[in-house]
Amino acid sequence: MAAQRHYDELARQLSAVGAVKRDMARILPHDCPAGSAAVLTLLARYGEMRMSRLAELLAVDMSVTSRHVAHVADRGWIERHPDPADRRSRILRLTDEGRAQIAELNVRTTQLLADRLAGWSDDEVSQLITLMTRLRESFGDCRTTRTPA
Amino acid sequence: MAAQRHYDELARQLSAVGAVKRDMARILPHDCPAGSAAVLTLLARYGEMRMSRLAELLAVDMSVTSRHVAHVADRGWIERHPDPADRRSRILRLTDEGRAQIAELNVRTTQLLADRLAGWSDDEVSQLITLMTRLRESFGDCRTTRTPA
DNA sequence: TATTGTTATACTCTATAACTATA
DNA sequence: TATAGTTATAGAGTATAACAATA
Numbered sequence: 305m306a307a308q309r310h311y312d313e314l315a316r317q318l319s320a321v322g323a324v325k326r327d328m329a330r331i332l333p334h335d336c337p338a339g340s341a342a343v344l345t346l347l348a349r350y351g352e353m354r355m356s357r358l359a360e361l362l363a364v365d366m367s368v369t370s371r372h373v374a375h376v377a378d379r380g381w382i383e384r385h386p387d388p389a390d391r392r393s394r395i396l397r398l399t400d401e402g403r404a405q406i407a408e409l410n411v412r413t414t415q416l417l418a419d420r421l422a423g424w425s426d427d428e429v430s431q432l433i434t435l436m437t438r439l440r441e442s443f444g445d446c447r448t449t450r451t452p453a
Numbered sequence: 454m455a456a457q458r459h460y461d462e463l464a465r466q467l468s469a470v471g472a473v474k475r476d477m478a479r480i481l482p483h484d485c486p487a488g489s490a491a492v493l494t495l496l497a498r499y500g501e502m503r504m505s506r507l508a509e510l511l512a513v514d515m516s517v518t519s520r521h522v523a524h525v526a527d528r529g530w531i532e533r534h535p536d537p538a539d540r541r542s543r544i545l546r547l548t549d550e551g552r553a554q555i556a557e558l559n560v561r562t563t564q565l566l567a568d569r570l571a572g573w574s575d576d577e578v579s580q581l582i583t584l585m586t587r588l589r590e591s592f593g594d595c596r597t598t599r600t601p602a
Numbered sequence: 603t604a605t606t607g608t609t610a611t612a613c614t615c616t617a618t619a620a621c622t623a624t625a
Numbered sequence: 626t627a628t629a630g631t632t633a634t635a636g637a638g639t640a641t642a643a644c645a646a647t648a
Contacts, residue, residue: 310575310578310579310582311562311563311566311567311570311578312494312559312562313582314566314578314581314582315477315494315562315566316494316498317581317582317585317586317589318470318473318474318477318585319474319487319491319494320511320512320589321467321470321585321588321589322474322512322513322638322639323512323513323589323592323593324467324588324589324592325467325468325471326639326640327592328464328467329614337613337614337615338468338614338615339614339615342468345461345464345465345468349465354629354630355629355630356628356629356630362469363469363471363472364471364472364615364616364617365616365617365618366629366630366631367616367617367618367619367630367631367632368615368616368617369630370630370631370632371615371616371631371632372615374631387629390624390625390628390629391623391624391625391629392623392624392625392628392629392630393624393628393629393630394629394630410461413460413461413464414460417460417463417464418460420591420592421460421591423591424587424591426459428584428587429459429460429463430459431580431584432463432466432581432584432585432588433459433462433463433466435577435580435581435584436466436467436470436581437466438573438577439470439473439581440466440469440470440472440473442569442570442572442573443472443473443476443569444472471615471616475616475617478637486636486637486638487637487638488637488638503606503607504606504607504608505605505606505607513638513639513640514639514640514641515606515607515608516607516608516609516639516640516641516642517638517639517640518607519607519608519609520608520609520638520639521638523608536606539605539606539647539648540606540646540647540648541605541606541607541646541647541648542605542606542607542647543606543607
């Protein structure tokens with residue numbers, strides 16, 4: 305059926321989108337790789353949170369989250385406070401240095417995308433964002449379903 | 454301006470789409486990681502080709518391509534023939550074993566996507582493919598432009 | 603000299619499993 | 626016992642640079 309060809313093509317595009325991600329990663333500061341940038345960006349957007357919540361937003365294992373967080377904490381971009389309500393948890397919070405770093409990241413990202421997406425309309429960018437968000441949800445929901453207990 | 458927020462969101466979606474790729478990678482056979490699967494799929498789609506052409510389609514450095522190709526060649530899934538027209542080059546060609554491996558990959562990929570994309574219409578999948586393809590072109594073109602000499 | 607491809611090296615990202623501390 | 630988080634380890638993917646063979 306026709307869906308089969310669509311699936312193959314989608315798999316191919318997913319495989320090849322790595323080149324776009326690498327292009328974006330190349331403009332990052334040397335001590336702020338993609339994993340660190342993602343941590344900072346999510347904390348800026350959603351505010352302070354616990355490790356487990358951040359791991360969920362990053363869509364990676366908490367062990368991976370822990371390493372990324374340690375990296376940005378070592379550089380003073382975030383602080384880890386024990387959660388008074390549950391001392392096993394740690395609350396992550398941006399520092400002023402972290403916000404400065406985010407500002408730098410935003411400048412670079414915006415410059416790059418303004419160049420690469422010069423021929424795109426706002427609507428087209430929005431459409432792509434909407435579809436990619438839905439794609440992640442379609443996969444993420446199934447994973448949640450798969451681990452019910 | 455509004456575009457700034459769109460750019461941030463696009464960067465976030467690109468970062469998070471890795472979870473989808475990892476979900477797809479998990480269903481692959483143990484001796485056929487994503488890099489190998491990409492090599493086989495591209496040879497099946499575009500027919501025999503040289504290393505440099507494959508590297509371009511994979512959108513990775515030729516050194517990376519060389520390693521992926523060595524992996525699939527070691528398993529007998531492709532053959533490397535010297536190019537009579539330019540003996541520096543090697544022509545890559547699928548074997549029957551390679552085609553069998555591709556058939557297996559297609560079965561698994563189709564199963565997974567049929568499950569994950571159950572709520573998607575053909576049109577929506579097509580739209581996403583179209584936009585992702587265009588995204589890659591927008592980035593790829595700029596890279597080509599950047600390396601003119 | 604320039605180009606095609608290979609190999610050595612190093613770095614990032616990731617998951618699994620073992621572990622500590624707390625609930 | 627169960628959960629939040631850390632760390633050790635291993636594996637995949639990638640790029641850069643040095644290299645070999647050929648154009």
